[in-house]
Structure formats: structure tokens, C-alpha cells
Amino acid sequence: MNHLSDQELMRIVQGGDLSPASEIYDRYSGRIYNFAFRFLKNSEAAEDAVQEVFVKMIRHANQFHGDAKLSTWLFSITANWCRDYLRKADNKSKETEEVLISLPAPLEHGPDRTLEQRENEVRVQKALKALTPEQREAILLSRYQGLSYAEIAQIAGCSEGAVKTRVFRAMETLKKELTADTRGGDRWLNAVR
Amino acid sequence: MAECSPMRESFPLLLTESLDAQSRELTHQHIESCAECAEEWQGMKDAWRMMAELPELEPPARIRQRFLAEIGVAEKPSNVVPFHRRPAVKWLSQAAAVVVLAGGSYLVGHRSRPVTLAPNNATLTSIQSAAIQPAAFSIAETRTVNASNINPNIEGRPDIQNVQFIDTNPHDDQIALSFDVTQHVTVTGEKNDKSMVRLMSYVMENEDRMSPSRSRAIDWVKQTYSDPSNTDPEIAQSLAKVLRNDTHEGVRIKAVETLKTMPNATGDTRDALIAALKNDPNPAVRIKAVDALARLAASGELDSAAVDTLRQKAMQDDENVYVRTKAAEALGKIRP
Numbered sequence: 415m416n417h418l419s420d421q422e423l424m425r426i427v428q429g430g431d432l433s434p435a436s437e438i439y440d441r442y443s444g445r446i447y448n449f450a451f452r453f454l455k456n457s458e459a460a461e462d463a464v465q466e467v468f469v470k471m472i473r474h475a476n477q478f479h480g481d482a483k484l485s486t487w488l489f490s491i492t493a494n495w496c497r498d499y500l501r502k503a504d505n506k507s508k509e510t511e512e513v514l515i516s517l518p519a520p521l522e523h524g525p526d527r528t529l530e531q532r533e534n535e536v537r538v539q540k541a542l543k544a545l546t547p548e549q550r551e552a553i554l555l556s557r558y559q560g561l562s563y564a565e566i567a568q569i570a571g572c573s574e575g576a577v578k579t580r581v582f583r584a585m586e587t588l589k590k591e592l593t594a595d596t597r598g599g600d601r602w603l604n605a606v607r
Numbered sequence: 608m609a610e611c612s613p614m615r616e617s618f619p620l621l622l623t624e625s626l627d628a629q630s631r632e633l634t635h636q637h638i639e640s641c642a643e644c645a646e647e648w649q650g651m652k653d654a655w656r657m658m659a660e661l662p663e664l665e666p667p668a669r670i671r672q673r674f675l676a677e678i679g680v681a682e683k684p685s686n687v688v689p690f691h692r693r694p695a696v697k698w699l700s701q702a703a704a705v706v707v708l709a710g711g712s713y714l715v716g717h718r719s720r721p722v723t724l725a726p727n728n729a730t731l732t733s734i735q736s737a738a739i740q741p742a743a744f745s746i747a748e749t750r751t752v753n754a755s756n757i758n759p760n761i762e763g764r765p766d767i768q769n770v771q772f773i774d775t776n777p778h779d780d781q782i783a784l785s786f787d788v789t790q791h792v793t794v795t796g797e798k799n800d801k802s803m804v805r806l807m808s809y810v811m812e813n814e815d816r817m818s819p820s821r822s823r824a825i826d827w828v829k830q831t832y833s834d835p836s837n838t839d840p841e842i843a844q845s846l847a848k849v850l851r852n853d854t855h856e857g858v859r860i861k862a863v864e865t866l867k868t869m870p871n872a873t874g875d876t877r878d879a880l881i882a883a884l885k886n887d888p889n890p891a892v893r894i895k896a897v898d899a900l901a902r903l904a905a906s907g908e909l910d911s912a913a914v915d916t917l918r919q920k921a922m923q924d925d926e927n928v929y930v931r932t933k934a935a936e937a938l939g940k941i942r943p
Contacts, residue, residue: 432680439671447666458857461670468674533928534660541654556623557658563625581619589647589654 420484427475439468442485445559446492452542452554453496463499467491482568489559490569493551500547541591549584556581610637611644618651667855798837807832808845812852825849825861833868843869847879856889863892867899877903881916884934890927893920897930901937914941 416437418426423434443464450467451460470491471478478487542550551570555561556577561569563577570577614637620626621634638648675681766788773783796803810824825846832842843866850862863883866876880903884896897920900913920926920934 432678435678435680436671436675439674443666443671444663447670448664451664452661456857458855461667464666464670465673465677469677472678531660534657535662536929538658538661556619557655558661560623563620578616578620582616585619585651585654588658589650592654592657593650 421480424475424478424480424484427472428478432472435468435472438471438484442488443468445485446488449489449554449559450492450496452539452558453493453547453550454499455539455543459499463492463495466495483565485559486561486565486568489555489561489565493555493569496551497547537592538588541588544587544591545584549580549587552577552580553584553588611641614638614641614644615647618648621648622651622655798831799839804839804841808841811845811849825858825865829861829865829868833865838869843876847875850879850883850892856892859883859887859889859892860895863895863899867895867902877913881913884916884920890930893927893930894933897933897937901940904937904941914938917941 418434418437420438420441423438426434427438446467447460447464450463451457454460454463467488471488478484542553545553548570552566555566555569556563563574563581566577566581567574570580614634617626617630617634621631626634638645767786769785769787771783771785773785775781775783794803794806807824807828811828828842828846832838846862846866846869850859850866853859853862863880866880869876877900880896880899884893884900887893887896897917900917904913917934917938921931921938923931
């Protein structure tokens with residue numbers, strides 16, 4: 415089935431044959447998982463998001479129209495799920511886990527991954543946390559998913575102008591957070607050695 | 608300059624190379640002529656480049672399994688009814704049932720035909736056994752029931768899984784139909800009731816790996832058993848097992864956080880925390896372990912082995928910098 419286009423796979427699903435489900439999952443689960451994880455800052459919630467997004471894709475397959483990209487439709491479902499998740503008051507406290515949970519072990523990315531790279535990763539995670547959910551959604555879709563402002567506007571339910579503003583504001587905040595001198599930790603560690 | 612603001616708003620589009628040729632040229636010309644915007648542009652480029660440091664994560668394989676199971680799609684189509692290994696002890700809401708249909712009173716007429724019953728299509732509902740009257744309810748139950756004791760009128764739609772068809776001796780009329788039937792059970796009792804404590808431990812240690820309810824179980828345990836009047840060593844031991852064995856880092860973090868709140872730490876608790884600090888692959892878990900050990904130290908319940916582990920971590924060059932920092936901070940707070 416891997417030679418079929420997204421639209422062709424979805425037409426099969428719409429016809430009641432669910433056999434393309436695993437192929438569609440394999441094409442998009444990584445992108446959906448990374449988006450949800452970076453948006454929600456909670457790995458358990460990201461897992462639930464992926465599961466529910468793909469189940470919804472199957473259950474509501476007939477709502478997908480071939481004139482749109484499947485990725486845009488899937489990210490719309492994902493973004494809605496994530497926004498609902500954040501709206502629930504009892505989920506807000508879980509956000510704090512994100513930066514810690516996502517810290518990589520020293521060898522998880524190979525011995526060539528330097529300490530500086532790992533520090534930068536943590537700084538990016540923390541910087542993303544400083545954004546509003548709307549800004550974070552826009553910058554994640556633009557920077558990491560390569561979506562156009564028109565596609566992001568469709569997903570976020572706003573105008574392209576609003577997306578442009580959100581991405582710009584997000585980048586201003588990220589620039590401030592990421593380019594500041596935050597190497598105090600190293601100095602502190604050297605002092606206690 | 609008045610034109611700076613709209614130019615800067617276009618910087619992200621310049622980064623994604625989404626500007627048309629004319630706008631791109633205009634924006635670059637402006638950057639060359641405006642020192643402030645040039646600085647802004649450089650900062651934005653640096654931030655954009657740093658954002659690439661986030662690694663792409665692989666979604667855990669269990670999500671795929673859960674998804675395909677929920678929509679009823681098998682990975683490899685098969686005509687054979689799948690047999691799933693039964694855990695040594697079944698989960699609380701499942702009472703295993705084995706029904707031996709003896710005498711051929713119900714299915715004997717079908718022996719010469721292939722059996723085609725699929726688990727998902729089973730329409731059996733309430734199997735009533737008048738002859739079985741257990742003295743006390745047992746959570747983990749395997750019964751062998753004679754067909755003559757089964758009410759042939761099956762009502763409702765019981766959830767039947769792991770169906771097996773057994774004909775151990777083709778030369779006689781005896782066959783067997785084996786399956787799990789799910790029941791919903793509510794157990795009530797005092798917080799310190801031994802059965803309740805063991806059920807709680809069992810839920811934490813044996814809950815299906817694909818279910819998100821493990822972390823909810825740990826939340827509930829934390830809420831219920833952190834009170835010194837309710838504390839129980841078996842709960843702490845179960846949390847220690849979760850910390851050692853669970854594959855999900857979020858669950859392990861909760862296990863550490865809950866252990867931290869448990870008064871009167873046992874040796875097993877301390878050993879589990881030290882092991883997590885030494886060996887857990889996730890630095891977030893290790894950081895939480897440092898916190899928990901530091902708290903134990905503050906309450907005077909820490910021995911030299913734990914302090915040594917903290918010291919090793921603080922000095923370990925290839926350890927995550929935040930784990931090292933936390934360990935050093937914890938050591939600083941421990942009174943000699």
C-alpha cells in the first residue's frame with residue numbers, strides 16, 4: 415500500500431476497508447507525536463493524542479475531503495485535541511513535567527552529541543514553554559512541520575495575518591530566551607568541583 | 608524607521624524562504640541599511656538554528672498497537688483464533704472462566720463441522736452457574752465447569768476474549784471451550800485492609816502496559832497512602848517495583864514522587880531510589896530520585912551508600928548537567 419497516495423488510502427478507508435490504517439499511521443504518527451509532545455509538554459498526553467487522533471481519523475473518515483492535504487486535516491484534529499487538553503484545569507499542572515521528562519540521556523543520541531547540544535535542547539524546550547499556546551502552536555507547525563501560513567490558519571481557525579503575527583511574536587520571545595547568556599549552570603558546577 | 612516593523616514581521620517568512628522574490632529582495636536591502644534590524648535578523652536566525660536542537664522522537668510502539676486494536680485491524684490477518692499468554696495472575700476486573708462442555712449436550716451436534724466462532728462476534732452474555740457457590744469471592748479465578756451446570760439460556764452480551772477450542776481426545780465425545788469473561792467488580796474496604804493494600808499494589812504492578820490508568824493509580828495511591836496513619840510497607844515496595852520496571856518514564860517519575868512522600872522509608876525504597884539515580888535511562892527520573900534521596904536525608908533516614916551515590920553523580924562528567932547540579936545541591940543541604 416505504500417505506493418498509494420494519502421488521498422487514495424483515505425478513499426479506501428471511506429469505503430469501509432480499514433486495512434490502510436497502519437500505512438497512514440506509519441506515515442504521520444511521528445509528526446503528530448512530536449507536535450503533540452512539544453505542544454503539551456507531557457509524554458503521556460502526547461501518546462493519548464496520537465491514539466485518539468488516528469481513531470478519530472478512522473471514525474470520521476468521511477469528513478475528509480480529497481481537496482485538502484491529509485496532513486493538514488490530521489494536524490487540525492491534533493491541535494483541537496491539544497487545545498481541549500490544555501483547557502481542562504486538571505491538566506495544567508502536568509505541564510511542568512515536560513522539560514524534565516524530555517531531557518535526553520547522555521548516550522541516547524550517540525556519543526557525538528555534545529553536552530552543549532543537550533543544554534541547547536533544554537533551553538529550546540524551556541523557551542517554547544514561555545510562549546502562549548497560540549504562539550506555540552503556530553511556531554511548531556511552521557518551524558518543525560514546514561506548514562504554510564495558509565495551512566496553519568486553517569488548522570488554528572484564524573486568518574493568515576493572525577498566524578503571521580503569532581509566529582513573529584513567538585520568534586521574538588524565542589530569540590530573547592535563546593540568545594541570552596544562560597550558561598550559569600556550568601559556572602556553578604565548576605565552582606562546586 | 609517606520610518600515611522596520613513590517614520588515615521584521617517578515618523575518619520568519621524569510622527564514623522559511625516563503626517570501627516572494629521581490630519582498631525577499633526588499634527585506635534584505637532593508638537589513639543591510641538598518642543596523643537595528645540587522646541585529647534583530649541575526650538574533651532570529653540564531654534562535655531559528657538553535658530550535659533545530661530538539662531531537663525527533665519516535666512514538667512508542669504501544670500507541671500503534673493500541674490504535675490498531677481499537678479499530679479492530681490485525682497486523683497480520685489470520686484465520687486462527689489468537690491465543691494470548693495468560694498472566695500469572697489476572698487483572699482485577701477479569702475473572703477467568705474455563706467452561707468444559709461435557710457430554711456433548713450443547714455442541715455435540717457441531718463436532719463434524721469446522722468451528723468458526725470469532726471472539727468479537729460472541730453473543731453469549733450471562734453465564735449462570737447454579738452449581739458453583741464459592742464461599743468467598745476470589746479475584747483470580749480459573750474455573751472448570753461442567754456443561755450440565757451451565758444455563759443454556761445466555762442473555763445479554765458478555766465480553767468474551769481469548770477463546771480456545773479444545774479437543775484433547777478426538778476419539779471421545781468430550782470437547783472444551785475456554786475463554787476469559789470480563790466482569791466489573793467493586794471492592795470496598797478500609798484503607799489499611801490487607802486485601803485493599805494488596806489490590807492497590809497489584810494494580811500498580813500489573814495494570815496492562817497499554818493502559819494510561821497506571822499513572823492514575825499512582826496518583827490515587829499518593830493521595831491515599833502518603834498520610835502517616837495509612838502508610839503501608841507493601842505499597843512502598845510496589846512503588847519501588849514500578850520504579851525499577853515500568854517502561855514509561857512518566858510513570859516512573861510519579862513513582863519516585865510518591866515514594867518521596869511516604870513516611871518511614873524502607874530499605875527497599877532507598878535501594879530503589881539509589882538504583883534509579885544510578886541506572887534510570889531518563890535524566891528526569893534521576894533528578895526526581897535526587898530530590899527523594901535528599902528528602903530522606905533531611906529526615907535522618909539516609910545512609911552513607913546513598914550519600915556516596917549523590918556524590919558520584921555530582922562529579923560524573925558524562926552525566927546530565929542538571930542531574931549533577933541537583934545532586935550537588937542536595938549534598939550541600941545534607942548536614943554531616
